[in-house]
Amino acid sequence: MQIPRSGKQIAVLLLGLALCLTGCGIAASPSQPVGKAATLNLSLKTVPTVRSITISPGKATFGNCTGGKDVNNTHSAGSRLGFPNGTCWVGEISPIGVYPIKITNTGIASFVYVNGSSATPSDDGNGWSLCNLGTKPVATCNGYKHRAPGIDQYIVENFGPGGGTRSGLTGTPQCDRAFGARGKCLASLGTSQHEGFELIGPFAASDFRSTNWTMSITWTPVPTEGD
Amino acid sequence: MGWPEPGGPELLTHLRRRRLWLLMPAALFGLFILPAAVAEASIGIGIQAGPVRLSGHAHPGGSYQLPAVYVVNTGSQDESVVLKIQRISPGHGLTIPPSWIHVSSSPVRLGHNQSARLPLQLNVPPNAKPGLYFSDVIAHGSGSVNAGHANLGVAAATGLDFTVAAGAAPHPGLAIPSWLWPGLGGLVVVAAGLLWIFSSGVRIRIERKPLSGSVSEGQEHADTA
Numbered sequence A: 001m002q003i004p005r006s007g008k009q010i011a012v013l014l015l016g017l018a019l020c021l022t023g024c025g026i027a028a029s030p031s032q033p034v035g036k037a038a039t040l041n042l043s044l045k046t047v048p049t050v051r052s053i054t055i056s057p058g059k060a061t062f063g064n065c066t067g068g069k070d071v072n073n074t075h076s077a078g079s080r081l082g083f084p085n086g087t088c089w090v091g092e093i094s095p096i097g098v099y100p101i102k103i104t105n106t107g108i109a110s111f112v113y114v115n116g117s118s119a120t121p122s123d124d125g126n127g128w129s130l131c132n133l134g135t136k137p138v139a140t141c142n143g144y145k146h147r148a149p150g151i152d153q154y155i156v157e158n159f160g161p162g163g164g165t166r167s168g169l170t171g172t173p174q175c176d177r178a179f180g181a182r183g184k185c186l187a188s189l190g191t192s193q194h195e196g197f198e199l200i201g202p203f204a205a206s207d208f209r210s211t212n213w214t215m216s217i218t219w220t221p222v223p224t225e226g227d
Numbered sequence B: 001m002g003w004p005e006p007g008g009p010e011l012l013t014h015l016r017r018r019r020l021w022l023l024m025p026a027a028l029f030g031l032f033i034l035p036a037a038v039a040e041a042s043i044g045i046g047i048q049a050g051p052v053r054l055s056g057h058a059h060p061g062g063s064y065q066l067p068a069v070y071v072v073n074t075g076s077q078d079e080s081v082v083l084k085i086q087r088i089s090p091g092h093g094l095t096i097p098p099s100w101i102h103v104s105s106s107p108v109r110l111g112h113n114q115s116a117r118l119p120l121q122l123n124v125p126p127n128a129k130p131g132l133y134f135s136d137v138i139a140h141g142s143g144s145v146n147a148g149h150a151n152l153g154v155a156a157a158t159g160l161d162f163t164v165a166a167g168a169a170p171h172p173g174l175a176i177p178s179w180l181w182p183g184l185g186g187l188v189v190v191a192a193g194l195l196w197i198f199s200s201g202v203r204i205r206i207e208r209k210p211l212s213g214s215v216s217e218g219q220e221h222a223d224t225a
Helices: A006-031 B007-040 B179-198 B217-224
Strands: A051-056 A063-066 A087-090 A101-105 A111-116 A153-160 A192-200 A213-222 B044-048 B063-073 B079-085 B101-103 B106-111 B115-123 B131-141 B146-147 B150-164
Touching: A051 A111, A051 A213, A051 B063, A051 B150, A101 A111, A101 A213, A153 A213, A213 B131, B044 B079, B044 B131, B044 B150, B063 B079, B063 B106, B063 B150, B079 B101, B106 B115, B106 B131
Parallel strands: A213 B150
Antiparallel strands: A051 A101, A051 B044, A063 A087, A087 A192, A101 A192, A111 A213, A153 A192, B044 B063, B063 B115, B079 B106, B079 B131, B101 B115, B131 B150, B146 B150
Protein backbone atom coordinates (compact mmCIF):
# COMPACT_ATOMS: atom_id res chain seq x y z
CA MET A 1 0.00 0.00 0.00
CA GLN A 2 1.36 3.33 -0.98
CA ILE A 3 0.50 6.38 1.07
CA PRO A 4 0.78 9.64 -0.83
CA ARG A 5 2.69 12.51 0.63
CA SER A 6 -0.43 14.34 1.80
CA GLY A 7 -1.65 11.15 3.46
CA LYS A 8 1.70 10.75 5.21
CA GLN A 9 1.44 14.26 6.52
CA ILE A 10 -2.04 13.59 7.85
CA ALA A 11 -0.91 10.33 9.44
CA VAL A 12 1.97 12.12 11.14
CA LEU A 13 -0.32 14.82 12.35
CA LEU A 14 -2.83 12.29 13.72
CA LEU A 15 -0.06 10.33 15.44
CA GLY A 16 1.35 13.50 16.98
CA LEU A 17 -2.08 14.53 18.15
CA ALA A 18 -2.73 11.10 19.70
CA LEU A 19 0.68 11.17 21.47
CA CYS A 20 0.05 14.65 22.72
CA LEU A 21 -3.35 13.73 24.08
CA THR A 22 -1.98 10.59 25.73
CA GLY A 23 0.93 12.50 27.17
CA CYS A 24 -1.25 15.29 28.40
CA GLY A 25 -3.48 12.75 30.09
CA ILE A 26 -0.57 11.07 31.81
CA ALA A 27 1.01 14.31 32.81
CA ALA A 28 -2.18 15.86 34.00
CA SER A 29 -3.44 13.07 36.21
CA PRO A 30 -0.97 13.55 39.10
CA SER A 31 -1.90 17.22 39.30
CA GLN A 32 -5.55 16.39 40.05
CA PRO A 33 -6.46 16.57 43.74
CA VAL A 34 -6.93 13.15 45.27
CA GLY A 35 -9.94 12.94 47.65
CA LYS A 36 -12.55 10.61 48.94
CA ALA A 37 -16.18 11.25 48.06
CA ALA A 38 -18.38 11.91 51.07
CA THR A 39 -22.16 11.78 51.11
CA LEU A 40 -24.39 13.37 53.66
CA ASN A 41 -27.80 11.74 53.79
CA LEU A 42 -30.64 13.99 54.84
CA SER A 43 -34.27 13.20 55.36
CA LEU A 44 -37.17 15.59 55.41
CA LYS A 45 -40.79 15.22 56.35
CA THR A 46 -43.49 17.33 54.78
CA VAL A 47 -46.96 18.20 55.92
CA PRO A 48 -49.74 16.12 54.36
CA THR A 49 -51.05 17.37 51.05
CA VAL A 50 -54.14 15.21 51.02
CA ARG A 51 -57.67 16.29 51.79
CA SER A 52 -59.32 13.54 53.79
CA ILE A 53 -61.96 12.77 56.35
CA THR A 54 -62.77 9.85 58.61
CA ILE A 55 -65.88 8.95 60.54
CA SER A 56 -65.97 6.52 63.41
CA PRO A 57 -69.35 6.17 65.01
CA GLY A 58 -69.88 4.64 68.35
CA LYS A 59 -73.11 2.78 68.90
CA ALA A 60 -75.47 4.81 66.74
CA THR A 61 -79.05 3.99 65.96
CA PHE A 62 -82.41 5.70 65.70
CA GLY A 63 -84.28 5.92 68.96
CA ASN A 64 -86.44 8.10 71.17
CA CYS A 65 -89.07 8.27 68.46
CA THR A 66 -92.05 10.45 69.30
CA GLY A 67 -95.07 11.90 67.51
CA GLY A 68 -97.76 10.42 65.35
CA LYS A 69 -101.40 9.78 66.12
CA ASP A 70 -102.62 7.48 68.83
CA VAL A 71 -106.11 7.59 67.39
CA ASN A 72 -104.89 6.02 64.17
CA ASN A 73 -102.60 3.61 65.98
CA THR A 74 -99.70 5.25 64.14
CA HIS A 75 -97.95 6.77 67.11
CA SER A 76 -94.16 6.38 67.26
CA ALA A 77 -92.87 3.61 69.47
CA GLY A 78 -89.25 3.15 70.59
CA SER A 79 -87.19 3.10 67.42
CA ARG A 80 -90.21 3.05 65.10
CA LEU A 81 -91.23 6.26 63.37
CA GLY A 82 -94.89 7.18 63.56
CA PHE A 83 -97.25 9.14 61.27
CA PRO A 84 -97.92 11.93 60.73
CA ASN A 85 -94.58 13.67 61.16
CA GLY A 86 -93.06 11.46 63.81
CA THR A 87 -89.56 12.30 65.01
CA CYS A 88 -86.58 9.97 65.70
CA TRP A 89 -83.10 10.73 66.99
CA VAL A 90 -79.56 9.47 66.64
CA GLY A 91 -78.11 10.94 69.81
CA GLU A 92 -79.93 13.80 71.47
CA ILE A 93 -79.66 17.55 71.96
CA SER A 94 -81.20 17.78 75.40
CA PRO A 95 -81.05 17.31 78.31
CA ILE A 96 -77.39 16.25 78.34
CA GLY A 97 -76.37 16.20 74.68
CA VAL A 98 -75.36 12.92 73.08
CA TYR A 99 -73.41 13.01 69.81
CA PRO A 100 -72.49 9.48 68.73
CA ILE A 101 -70.90 10.18 65.33
CA LYS A 102 -67.28 11.33 65.34
CA ILE A 103 -66.06 13.12 62.22
CA THR A 104 -62.35 13.90 61.94
CA ASN A 105 -60.58 15.99 59.36
CA THR A 106 -57.48 13.86 58.73
CA GLY A 107 -56.10 16.04 55.93
CA ILE A 108 -55.30 19.66 55.23
CA ALA A 109 -57.60 22.50 56.28
CA SER A 110 -60.87 22.17 54.41
CA PHE A 111 -64.51 23.07 54.57
CA VAL A 112 -66.54 20.11 55.80
CA TYR A 113 -69.73 19.67 53.83
CA VAL A 114 -72.58 17.28 54.54
CA ASN A 115 -75.49 16.01 52.49
CA GLY A 116 -78.36 13.59 52.82
CA SER A 117 -80.23 11.45 50.32
CA SER A 118 -83.73 10.29 49.59
CA ALA A 119 -85.04 7.51 51.79
CA THR A 120 -85.72 4.29 49.95
CA PRO A 121 -88.09 1.57 51.12
CA SER A 122 -87.07 -2.06 51.20
CA ASP A 123 -89.80 -3.02 48.73
CA ASP A 124 -88.65 -0.58 45.98
CA GLY A 125 -91.81 1.47 46.37
CA ASN A 126 -92.05 5.26 46.42
CA GLY A 127 -89.21 6.92 48.31
CA TRP A 128 -89.20 9.97 50.55
CA SER A 129 -87.40 13.09 49.35
CA LEU A 130 -85.60 15.58 51.53
CA CYS A 131 -87.25 18.92 52.21
CA ASN A 132 -86.10 22.00 54.09
CA LEU A 133 -87.39 24.59 56.51
CA GLY A 134 -86.50 28.27 56.67
CA THR A 135 -86.88 31.26 54.40
CA LYS A 136 -84.89 29.92 51.46
CA PRO A 137 -85.48 26.20 51.35
CA VAL A 138 -83.82 24.18 48.61
CA ALA A 139 -86.92 21.94 48.58
CA THR A 140 -90.02 23.31 50.25
CA CYS A 141 -91.82 21.10 52.73
CA ASN A 142 -95.44 20.60 51.73
CA GLY A 143 -96.79 19.88 55.21
CA TYR A 144 -98.59 22.15 57.66
CA LYS A 145 -97.77 25.82 56.81
CA HIS A 146 -94.61 24.54 55.07
CA ARG A 147 -93.15 23.84 58.51
CA ALA A 148 -93.41 20.08 58.33
CA PRO A 149 -92.81 17.45 55.66
CA GLY A 150 -95.71 16.56 53.42
CA ILE A 151 -96.52 13.22 51.88
CA ASP A 152 -93.33 11.29 50.98
CA GLN A 153 -91.11 14.03 52.36
CA TYR A 154 -88.80 14.06 55.34
CA ILE A 155 -86.27 16.28 57.09
CA VAL A 156 -82.85 15.36 58.48
CA GLU A 157 -81.13 17.87 60.72
CA ASN A 158 -77.64 17.25 62.03
CA PHE A 159 -76.41 18.83 65.22
CA GLY A 160 -73.33 19.08 67.38
CA PRO A 161 -72.49 20.79 70.65
CA GLY A 162 -72.14 24.13 68.86
CA GLY A 163 -75.23 24.01 66.65
CA GLY A 164 -76.34 22.37 63.47
CA THR A 165 -78.13 22.58 60.14
CA ARG A 166 -81.54 23.66 61.41
CA SER A 167 -83.09 24.01 57.98
CA GLY A 168 -82.29 20.39 57.20
CA LEU A 169 -79.86 18.61 54.92
CA THR A 170 -80.17 18.68 51.15
CA GLY A 171 -79.14 16.22 48.50
CA THR A 172 -76.27 18.53 47.51
CA PRO A 173 -73.30 18.86 49.87
CA GLN A 174 -73.49 22.06 51.92
CA CYS A 175 -71.51 23.58 54.75
CA ASP A 176 -71.90 21.47 57.90
CA ARG A 177 -72.88 24.14 60.44
CA ALA A 178 -72.25 21.73 63.28
CA PHE A 179 -68.61 21.60 62.27
CA GLY A 180 -65.98 24.17 63.11
CA ALA A 181 -66.02 27.37 65.05
CA ARG A 182 -69.15 29.54 64.80
CA GLY A 183 -70.75 27.28 62.25
CA LYS A 184 -68.24 28.19 59.55
CA CYS A 185 -67.53 24.52 58.82
CA LEU A 186 -63.82 25.18 58.35
CA ALA A 187 -61.73 22.43 59.93
CA SER A 188 -57.97 22.28 60.28
CA LEU A 189 -55.86 19.10 60.32
CA GLY A 190 -56.87 16.81 63.17
CA THR A 191 -60.02 18.72 64.07
CA SER A 192 -62.88 16.44 65.01
CA GLN A 193 -66.52 16.97 65.77
CA HIS A 194 -69.15 14.81 67.43
CA GLU A 195 -72.57 14.92 65.88
CA GLY A 196 -76.02 13.43 66.03
CA PHE A 197 -79.10 13.95 63.90
CA GLU A 198 -82.83 14.25 64.06
CA LEU A 199 -85.26 12.85 61.50
CA ILE A 200 -88.77 14.23 61.02
CA GLY A 201 -90.87 11.84 59.00
CA PRO A 202 -93.54 12.45 56.36
CA PHE A 203 -97.12 13.42 56.92
CA ALA A 204 -97.92 10.13 55.26
CA ALA A 205 -96.16 7.58 53.09
CA SER A 206 -97.69 6.56 49.78
CA ASP A 207 -95.84 3.27 50.14
CA PHE A 208 -97.83 2.11 53.14
CA ARG A 209 -96.63 -1.48 52.93
CA SER A 210 -92.94 -0.92 53.65
CA THR A 211 -91.78 -0.55 57.24
CA ASN A 212 -88.04 -0.48 56.49
CA TRP A 213 -86.44 2.63 55.04
CA THR A 214 -82.81 3.45 54.42
CA MET A 215 -81.08 6.75 53.72
CA SER A 216 -77.49 7.96 53.67
CA ILE A 217 -75.61 10.91 55.10
CA THR A 218 -72.23 11.78 53.63
CA TRP A 219 -69.51 14.13 54.89
CA THR A 220 -67.13 15.64 52.31
CA PRO A 221 -64.11 17.91 52.83
CA VAL A 222 -63.91 20.43 50.00
CA PRO A 223 -61.23 22.93 49.01
CA THR A 224 -61.01 26.13 50.98
CA GLU A 225 -61.56 29.45 49.28
CA GLY A 226 -57.82 29.99 49.14
CA ASP A 227 -57.07 26.83 47.19
CA MET B 1 -51.99 -31.70 100.55
CA GLY B 2 -49.69 -33.80 98.37
CA TRP B 3 -49.21 -34.26 94.62
CA PRO B 4 -52.40 -35.63 92.98
CA GLU B 5 -52.51 -39.34 92.30
CA PRO B 6 -51.80 -40.23 88.62
CA GLY B 7 -55.05 -40.88 86.76
CA GLY B 8 -57.07 -39.81 89.78
CA PRO B 9 -59.80 -37.19 89.82
CA GLU B 10 -57.58 -34.67 91.65
CA LEU B 11 -55.03 -34.71 88.83
CA LEU B 12 -57.74 -34.12 86.22
CA THR B 13 -59.07 -31.17 88.18
CA HIS B 14 -55.53 -29.81 88.52
CA LEU B 15 -54.94 -30.08 84.78
CA ARG B 16 -58.27 -28.45 84.02
CA ARG B 17 -57.34 -25.54 86.26
CA ARG B 18 -53.99 -25.18 84.52
CA ARG B 19 -55.74 -25.18 81.14
CA LEU B 20 -58.05 -22.47 82.35
CA TRP B 21 -55.08 -20.34 83.43
CA LEU B 22 -53.54 -20.84 80.01
CA LEU B 23 -56.76 -19.58 78.43
CA MET B 24 -56.77 -16.42 80.54
CA PRO B 25 -54.68 -14.28 78.10
CA ALA B 26 -56.97 -15.23 75.25
CA ALA B 27 -60.00 -14.40 77.37
CA LEU B 28 -58.51 -11.03 78.32
CA PHE B 29 -57.80 -10.36 74.65
CA GLY B 30 -61.40 -11.16 73.81
CA LEU B 31 -62.73 -9.00 76.62
CA PHE B 32 -60.65 -5.88 76.11
CA ILE B 33 -58.82 -5.83 72.79
CA LEU B 34 -61.55 -6.96 70.41
CA PRO B 35 -64.23 -4.52 71.59
CA ALA B 36 -61.68 -1.73 71.34
CA ALA B 37 -60.80 -2.77 67.80
CA VAL B 38 -64.47 -2.86 66.82
CA ALA B 39 -65.04 0.55 68.41
CA GLU B 40 -62.11 1.99 66.43
CA ALA B 41 -63.48 0.75 63.11
CA SER B 42 -63.75 3.73 60.82
CA ILE B 43 -64.31 4.69 57.23
CA GLY B 44 -62.31 7.39 55.52
CA ILE B 45 -61.31 8.70 52.13
CA GLY B 46 -58.69 11.15 50.91
CA ILE B 47 -57.89 12.94 47.68
CA GLN B 48 -55.00 15.08 46.52
CA ALA B 49 -55.25 18.61 47.85
CA GLY B 50 -53.91 20.28 44.72
CA PRO B 51 -56.43 20.84 41.96
CA VAL B 52 -56.45 18.81 38.76
CA ARG B 53 -55.27 21.13 36.02
CA LEU B 54 -54.77 20.86 32.28
CA SER B 55 -51.28 22.17 31.48
CA GLY B 56 -52.27 24.01 28.30
CA HIS B 57 -55.44 25.39 26.85
CA ALA B 58 -58.18 23.14 25.60
CA HIS B 59 -60.00 23.77 22.32
CA PRO B 60 -63.55 23.01 21.26
CA GLY B 61 -63.69 19.53 19.77
CA GLY B 62 -60.45 18.46 21.43
CA SER B 63 -59.73 15.48 23.65
CA TYR B 64 -57.15 15.72 26.44
CA GLN B 65 -55.65 13.43 29.07
CA LEU B 66 -55.86 15.13 32.47
CA PRO B 67 -53.35 14.38 35.25
CA ALA B 68 -54.34 11.25 37.19
CA VAL B 69 -56.06 11.89 40.52
CA TYR B 70 -54.51 10.55 43.73
CA VAL B 71 -56.96 8.90 46.14
CA VAL B 72 -56.29 7.11 49.42
CA ASN B 73 -58.32 5.02 51.85
CA THR B 74 -57.83 6.63 55.27
CA GLY B 75 -60.30 4.36 57.05
CA SER B 76 -59.67 1.05 58.77
CA GLN B 77 -61.84 -0.99 56.41
CA ASP B 78 -61.46 -1.95 52.75
CA GLU B 79 -63.56 0.08 50.38
CA SER B 80 -64.11 0.79 46.71
CA VAL B 81 -63.53 4.29 45.38
CA VAL B 82 -65.24 5.96 42.45
CA LEU B 83 -64.79 9.48 41.08
CA LYS B 84 -67.62 11.85 40.25
CA ILE B 85 -67.65 15.35 38.81
CA GLN B 86 -69.84 17.81 40.68
CA ARG B 87 -69.38 21.47 41.51
CA ILE B 88 -69.76 22.01 45.24
CA SER B 89 -66.87 24.18 46.38
CA PRO B 90 -66.61 27.92 45.88
CA GLY B 91 -64.63 28.96 42.83
CA HIS B 92 -64.68 31.14 39.76
CA GLY B 93 -65.52 30.21 36.22
CA LEU B 94 -68.06 28.29 34.23
CA THR B 95 -69.19 24.98 35.68
CA ILE B 96 -67.76 21.95 33.92
CA PRO B 97 -70.56 19.73 32.63
CA PRO B 98 -69.91 16.25 34.08
CA SER B 99 -70.41 14.75 30.61
CA TRP B 100 -67.17 16.41 29.46
CA ILE B 101 -65.08 14.36 31.86
CA HIS B 102 -64.68 10.66 31.29
CA VAL B 103 -63.97 8.75 34.47
CA SER B 104 -63.62 5.02 34.77
CA SER B 105 -66.93 3.58 35.85
CA SER B 106 -65.35 0.59 37.55
CA PRO B 107 -64.50 1.29 41.20
CA VAL B 108 -61.00 0.79 42.57
CA ARG B 109 -60.73 -1.44 45.64
CA LEU B 110 -58.39 -0.05 48.31
CA GLY B 111 -57.34 -1.48 51.65
CA HIS B 112 -56.40 0.51 54.73
CA ASN B 113 -53.90 3.25 53.78
CA GLN B 114 -53.74 2.04 50.19
CA SER B 115 -53.75 4.64 47.44
CA ALA B 116 -54.19 4.79 43.69
CA ARG B 117 -54.04 7.24 40.81
CA LEU B 118 -57.18 7.34 38.72
CA PRO B 119 -57.09 8.67 35.14
CA LEU B 120 -59.40 11.36 33.78
CA GLN B 121 -60.10 12.31 30.19
CA LEU B 122 -61.44 15.67 29.05
CA ASN B 123 -63.60 15.73 25.91
CA VAL B 124 -64.56 19.26 24.93
CA PRO B 125 -67.58 19.39 22.60
CA PRO B 126 -67.21 21.37 19.36
CA ASN B 127 -69.73 24.01 20.48
CA ALA B 128 -68.04 24.68 23.85
CA LYS B 129 -67.98 28.29 24.96
CA PRO B 130 -64.44 29.68 25.47
CA GLY B 131 -63.49 30.62 29.03
CA LEU B 132 -62.30 29.34 32.38
CA TYR B 133 -64.07 26.21 33.61
CA PHE B 134 -64.20 24.93 37.16
CA SER B 135 -65.72 22.04 39.10
CA ASP B 136 -64.85 19.46 41.74
CA VAL B 137 -63.63 15.91 41.45
CA ILE B 138 -65.21 13.95 44.28
CA ALA B 139 -63.88 10.60 45.45
CA HIS B 140 -66.68 8.55 46.96
CA GLY B 141 -65.93 5.62 49.23
CA SER B 142 -68.22 2.63 49.16
CA GLY B 143 -67.72 1.99 52.84
CA SER B 144 -70.48 2.99 55.19
CA VAL B 145 -71.39 2.54 58.78
CA ASN B 146 -74.92 2.14 59.93
CA ALA B 147 -76.77 4.31 62.35
CA GLY B 148 -80.11 2.64 62.52
CA HIS B 149 -81.29 2.59 58.93
CA ALA B 150 -79.06 5.51 57.98
CA ASN B 151 -75.83 4.74 56.16
CA LEU B 152 -73.08 7.16 57.05
CA GLY B 153 -70.57 7.69 54.26
CA VAL B 154 -67.55 9.77 53.35
CA ALA B 155 -66.25 11.52 50.26
CA ALA B 156 -63.44 13.98 49.51
CA ALA B 157 -63.25 16.72 46.89
CA THR B 158 -60.56 18.56 45.00
CA GLY B 159 -60.76 21.23 42.32
CA LEU B 160 -60.69 20.67 38.57
CA ASP B 161 -60.06 23.57 36.23
CA PHE B 162 -58.98 24.34 32.68
CA THR B 163 -59.39 27.02 30.05
CA VAL B 164 -61.11 26.55 26.74
CA ALA B 165 -59.52 28.81 24.11
CA ALA B 166 -61.28 29.94 20.97
CA GLY B 167 -60.66 28.02 17.76
CA ALA B 168 -61.15 24.41 16.94
CA ALA B 169 -58.67 21.79 18.09
CA PRO B 170 -56.19 20.63 15.40
CA HIS B 171 -57.43 17.65 13.47
CA PRO B 172 -55.71 14.47 14.62
CA GLY B 173 -54.76 13.60 11.02
CA LEU B 174 -52.99 16.93 10.51
CA ALA B 175 -51.30 17.01 13.86
CA ILE B 176 -47.50 16.95 13.85
CA PRO B 177 -46.24 13.72 15.43
CA SER B 178 -43.97 14.13 18.44
CA TRP B 179 -41.02 12.33 16.79
CA LEU B 180 -40.93 14.66 13.78
CA TRP B 181 -38.80 17.49 15.22
CA PRO B 182 -36.08 15.27 16.78
CA GLY B 183 -35.96 13.26 13.55
CA LEU B 184 -35.50 16.38 11.43
CA GLY B 185 -32.78 17.62 13.80
CA GLY B 186 -30.88 14.33 13.44
CA LEU B 187 -31.06 14.52 9.64
CA VAL B 188 -29.67 18.06 9.65
CA VAL B 189 -26.72 17.02 11.85
CA VAL B 190 -25.88 14.06 9.57
CA ALA B 191 -26.14 16.25 6.46
CA ALA B 192 -23.87 18.90 8.01
CA GLY B 193 -21.29 16.23 8.90
CA LEU B 194 -21.23 14.84 5.37
CA LEU B 195 -20.93 18.32 3.91
CA TRP B 196 -17.97 19.09 6.13
CA ILE B 197 -16.21 15.86 5.15
CA PHE B 198 -16.63 16.54 1.41
CA SER B 199 -15.61 20.18 1.64
CA SER B 200 -12.55 19.65 3.90
CA GLY B 201 -10.52 17.85 1.19
CA VAL B 202 -9.70 14.83 3.30
CA ARG B 203 -9.15 11.86 0.99
CA ILE B 204 -8.30 8.27 1.72
CA ARG B 205 -6.71 6.62 -1.30
CA ILE B 206 -6.25 2.87 -1.52
CA GLU B 207 -4.00 1.29 -4.17
CA ARG B 208 -3.25 -2.35 -4.84
CA LYS B 209 0.48 -3.13 -4.91
CA PRO B 210 1.34 -5.93 -7.44
CA LEU B 211 2.96 -9.00 -5.88
CA SER B 212 6.53 -9.89 -7.04
CA GLY B 213 6.53 -12.49 -9.91
CA SER B 214 3.01 -11.81 -10.96
CA VAL B 215 2.22 -10.40 -14.36
CA SER B 216 0.86 -6.96 -14.64
CA GLU B 217 -2.02 -6.15 -16.93
CA GLY B 218 0.26 -4.18 -19.31
CA GLN B 219 2.92 -6.88 -19.54
CA GLU B 220 0.32 -9.54 -20.23
CA HIS B 221 -1.03 -7.45 -23.07
CA ALA B 222 2.51 -7.00 -24.56
CA ASP B 223 3.26 -10.73 -24.46
CA THR B 224 0.06 -11.57 -26.20
CA ALA B 225 0.88 -9.07 -28.90
